[in-house]
Amino acid sequence: xxxxxxxxxxxxxxxxxxxxxxxxxxxxxxxxxxxxxxxxxxxxxxxxxxxxxxxxxxxxxxxxxxxxxxxxxxxxxxxxxxxxxxxxxxxxxxxxxxxxxxxxxxxxxxxxxxxxxxxxxxxxxxxxxxxxxxxxxxxxxxxxxxxxxxxxxxxxxxxxxxxxxxxxxxxxxxxxxxxxxxxxxxxxxxxxxxxxxxxxxxxxxxxxxxxxxxxxxxxxxxxxxxxxxxxxx
Amino acid sequence: xxxxxxxxxxxxxxxxxxxxxxxxxxxxxxxxxxxxxxxxxxxxxxxxxxxxxxxxxxxxxxxxxxxxxxxxxxxxxxxxxxxxxxxxxxxxxxxxxxxxxxxxxxxxxxxxx
Numbered sequence: 332x333x334x335x336x337x338x339x340x341x342x343x344x345x346x347x348x349x350x351x352x353x354x355x356x357x358x359x360x361x362x363x364x365x366x367x368x369x370x371x372x373x374x375x376x377x378x379x380x381x382x383x384x385x386x387x388x389x390x391x392x393x394x395x396x397x398x399x400x401x402x403x404x405x406x407x408x409x410x411x412x413x414x415x416x417x418x419x420x421x422x423x424x425x426x427x428x429x430x431x432x433x434x435x436x437x438x439x440x441x442x443x444x445x446x447x448x449x450x451x452x453x454x455x456x457x458x459x460x461x462x463x464x465x466x467x468x469x470x471x472x473x474x475x476x477x478x479x480x481x482x483x484x485x486x487x488x489x490x491x492x493x494x495x496x497x498x499x500x501x502x503x504x505x506x507x508x509x510x511x512x513x514x515x516x517x518x519x520x521x522x523x524x525x526x527x528x529x530x531x532x533x534x535x536x537x538x539x540x541x542x543x544x545x546x547x548x549x550x551x552x553x554x555x556x557x558x559x560x561x562x563x564x
Numbered sequence: 565x566x567x568x569x570x571x572x573x574x575x576x577x578x579x580x581x582x583x584x585x586x587x588x589x590x591x592x593x594x595x596x597x598x599x600x601x602x603x604x605x606x607x608x609x610x611x612x613x614x615x616x617x618x619x620x621x622x623x624x625x626x627x628x629x630x631x632x633x634x635x636x637x638x639x640x641x642x643x644x645x646x647x648x649x650x651x652x653x654x655x656x657x658x659x660x661x662x663x664x665x666x667x668x669x670x671x672x673x674x675x676x677x
Contacts, residue, residue, distance in 0.1 A: 359591060359614060359640050366592045366637070367610070390611035398615040402622065 335368065338382050349396035350407040356399060364389055413488040420495040421469060425462055426536065427502040430529055432461035434509045437525045441517070450521075454528035462536060567606050576608075576616050578655035581648055584626060588643040591617065617642055625651050 339361065346357050367385035368378075376384065389395075400407060436457035440450045513522055583589060583597050594617075595610050620626045625648035631641045644652070 355640075356614065356618075358638075360611060362590075362637060362639055363592045363595075363610060363614075388610045390609040394609065395611045398612050399618075402615045402618045 333378075335378050335382055338379075339364065342386060345392050346395070349392050349399070350410040351396045351400040351403060353406065360389060360395070410488070413492060417488060417492045417495060420492065420499055422540065424495055424499045424502060425466055425469070426533065427499065427506055428465055429458045429461040429532065429536070431502065431506055431509060432457045433528050433532060434506070434513060434525065437521075437528065438513070438516075441521060451524060451528055454525065455532055458528065458532040459535075567602070572606055572608060575606075575659075576613075577620065578652065578659060580613075580616060580620065581625065581644065581652040581655065584642055584644040584648065585652055588641045590631075590639040590641050592639075594642075620648070623647075 342364070343357060343361060346352055346360065352360075364385050367388060368381045371381035371384055372378065390398075433454045437450055437454050440453050445453070513525060517525070579598055579601075580594060583594050589597070591610075591613055595608060595613055598606055598608060617626070617628075621628055621642070625645060626642045627645055628640050628642050630638060632638050
């Protein structure tokens with residue numbers, strides 16, 4: 332890949348973070364940028380000079396986002412809303428997967444013949460380990476996620492949301508069937524124990540999620556207040 | 565002498581409509597035509613043209629279609645719609661009115677009495 336292509340890719344990545352611009356907008360701007368670079372190179376400028384001047388003439392990402400927001404003010408809101416919905420769905424998916432882990436581990440520990448107290452503790456550990464494990468992988472993947480604009484084969488937020496919703500539906504179905512199996516195969520006092528593990532784990536994670544969300548909102552508010560205004564810069 | 569930002573913004577719509585009245589065009593060519601017509605005096609940030617084009621498209625004055633240039637580059641072309649032709653006629657009348665008013669004022673001979 333030539334230097335110009337790398338610079339254009341970087342420029343595209345920067346623009347992809349602007350919520351008011353969609354993929355066709357960025358492709359249109361990229362086409363303009365490439366034409367301008369070619370024109371400037373014909374005029375005798377080096378690759379780097381041509382790219383820098385063309386980029387400057389096109390305008391920086393915040394200014395472009397501001398102008399595009401005037402035309403499609405709803406786009407930014409829709410973009411944020413879609414990610415909020417995905418976040419909620421992922422949380423429910425994690426919670427249901429953790430519950431499945433609790434059921435599974437309880438069955439195993441009962442089969443092994445462990446004492447009730449140990450089963451409760453190990454059920455909670457399985458729940459937490461699943462939640463933290465899959466949650467960490469999800470967060471890691473989310474941090475590496477690049478917009479479909481920057482990487483054409485990346486899933487769009489809508490596709491991602493549909494995928495998570497389907498996974499959630501499937502998990503809930505398995506959880507329901509698993510519950511039926513447990514009710515039929517376990518003694519009532521053992522099943523009550525499973526239900527207790529689930530209740531405590533859910534309560535713990537709901538509290539933790541509240542703290543996390545409150546912390547996240549606090550950080551966002553703080554960042555917004557500390558960010559210098561565009562006029563000042 | 566560079567044209568003020570306010571005037572550039574106010575004249576953007578009639579300029580774009582007038583350029584499209586000459587024939588279908590795409591963003592880069594429109595910018596080049598504006599530079600050519602103004603002798604480089606109208607300083608548009610190139611990227612600001614596109615939101616204006618999209619707004620005009622939303623208003624139903626112009627429409628876009630994809631086309632591939634001889635070089636193989638894909639471009640988004642814009643063409644004037646019937647509503648755009650009417651809007652251009654209105655803009656033309658208004659700008660001529662302002663132009664005539666200013667011209668009369670500036671060509672008026674000074675009163676010596």
